[in-house]
Amino acid sequence: MKKQIQAIQSYTPEEPLSEVKKRYGIKRLVRLSANENPYGTSACVKEAILKWNFEEENRYPDGYAFELRKAVAHKLNVDGKKLIFGVGLDEIIAMFSRIFLETGDEVLVTNPTFSEYALHAGIEGAKVIKINCDKETGKYNFNSFLDNITSKTKIIWLCNPNNPTGTYEDVADIEEFVKKVPKSVLVLIDEAYIDYVTESKHPSALELSKQFENVAVLRTFSKIYGLANYRVGYAVVSAKIATYMEAARLPYNLSSISQVAALAGLQDQQFVNTSIEKNKKERQKWEKFLTNNGFRFYHSQANFIFFQCLQADTLAERLLKHGYQVRRGLRPDWLRVTIGEPEDNLEIQKIMIAKENR
Ligand SMILES: *Cc1c(COP(=O)(O)O)cnc(C)c1O
Numbered sequence: 001m002k003k004q005i006q007a008i009q010s011y012t013p014e015e016p017l018s019e020v021k022k023r024y025g026i027k028r029l030v031r032l033s034a035n036e037n038p039y040g041t042s043a044c045v046k047e048a049i050l051k052w053n054f055e056e057e058n059r060y061p062d063g064y065a066f067e068l069r070k071a072v073a074h075k076l077n078v079d080g081k082k083l084i085f086g087v088g089l090d091e092i093i094a095m096f097s098r099i100f101l102e103t104g105d106e107v108l109v110t111n112p113t114f115s116e117y118a119l120h121a122g123i124e125g126a127k128v129i130k131i132n133c134d135k136e137t138g139k140y141n142f143n144s145f146l147d148n149i150t151s152k153t154k155i156i157w158l159c160n161p162n163n164p165t166g167t168y169e170d171v172a173d174i175e176e177f178v179k180k181v182p183k184s185v186l187v188l189i190d191e192a193y194i195d196y197v198t199e200s201k202h203p204s205a206l207e208l209s210k211q212f213e214n215v216a217v218l219r220t221f222s223k224i225y226g227l228a229n230y231r232v233g234y235a236v237v238s239a240k241i242a243t244y245m246e247a248a249r250l251p252y253n254l255s256s257i258s259q260v261a262a263l264a265g266l267q268d269q270q271f272v273n274t275s276i277e278k279n280k281k282e283r284q285k286w287e288k289f290l291t292n293n294g295f296r297f298y299h300s301q302a303n304f305i306f307f308q309c310l311q312a313d314t315l316a317e318r319l320l321k322h323g324y325q326v327r328r329g330l331r332p333d334w335l336r337v338t339i340g341e342p343e344d345n346l347e348i349q350k351i352m353i354a355k356e357n358r
Pocket residue numbers: 035087088089090091114159163190192219220221222228231232233
């Protein structure tokens with residue numbers, strides 16, 4: 001066994017909804033702890049799966065995800081050969097770490113951010129340097145990133161919008177930053193929540209991945225497309241990096257059902273657009289509520305909000321008893337809540353300002 005495995009704290013996945021319901025003795029549980037799409041999944045997905053040729057159950061799936069690749073390449077206007085598909089964006093994160101990190105290498109992340117960057121760096125024996133976000137705004141401290149680059153730095157993770165802060169960085173600022181990063185350092189931009197950004201007309205750093213060989217953009221079907229159960233994510237990389245990743249990728253990582261689901265989801269942009277609009281409206285209401293009631297929070301461009309509250313654990317427990325699961329443990333006294341459906345948001349807010357919580 002690799003020595004570093006002993007020190008790894010494994011990722012704690014979400015508990016099955018049925019288990020949580022049983023434990024709390026509740027009938028209805030709304031999970032707002034995993035940033036899933038509260039509006040479900042496009043109906044086109046189920047329809048497409050039912051049309052799948054079940055006679056191919058005993059056959060291996062298309063290992064190159066040909067149809068899905070063509071559709072994503074067309075939608076993003078990128079060369080299909082530069083797309084790498086993974087079992088969720090999770091696998092893409094693991095693949096980058098496995099391919100590019102060796103013992104003693106260094107990885108830079110903002111703090112707080114998605115925990116899997118550090119997890120997989122740790123598995124490869126690399127050292128993770130956490131650079132605190134701006135205390136006031138939650139945004140990236142790009143200068144501090146530059147100050148921390150050494151000859152050992154191999155990967156810089158940029159999560160945009162960042163999970164859990166929800167904050168968004170302009171592509172122009174990222175470009176300024178990338179220009180100052182040595183070409184030998186990979187800049188990996190995780191855009192799991194990019195569709196939720198409404199403050200910029202062209203929020204994605206996709207163009208940078210075409211311009212700079214050391215920049216890649218990562219996406220997932222788990223969030224806005226509501227396809228978390230199907231496990232499909234991908235990266236847009238340079239031709240050179242694509243060769244490395246294809247060499248290390250498991251040949252049949254995506255099942256046919258997953259490929260069919262993602263393709264059908266991609267083709268229903270109306271579902272995506274409706275989700276964006278509803279989320280934007282509810283996000284505005286959430287921010288107004290937090291402002292009016294004196295909660296500290298970071299301005300969000302995602303489908304969740306990160307806010308401060310004293311006795312966060314007590315509030316999280318109280319919310320659970322009322323059937324609402326939110327995410328704790330990301331920063332002391334802060335909670336992350338996925339923006340839910342209108343009635344649920346109101347109900348949570350009511351519980352938050354009830355006398356016993358103040
Ligand atoms: C949810 C999430 C992922 C993982 O997505 P999957 O495709 O479901 O594996 C990756 N990055 C961030 C920032 C996320 O929040």
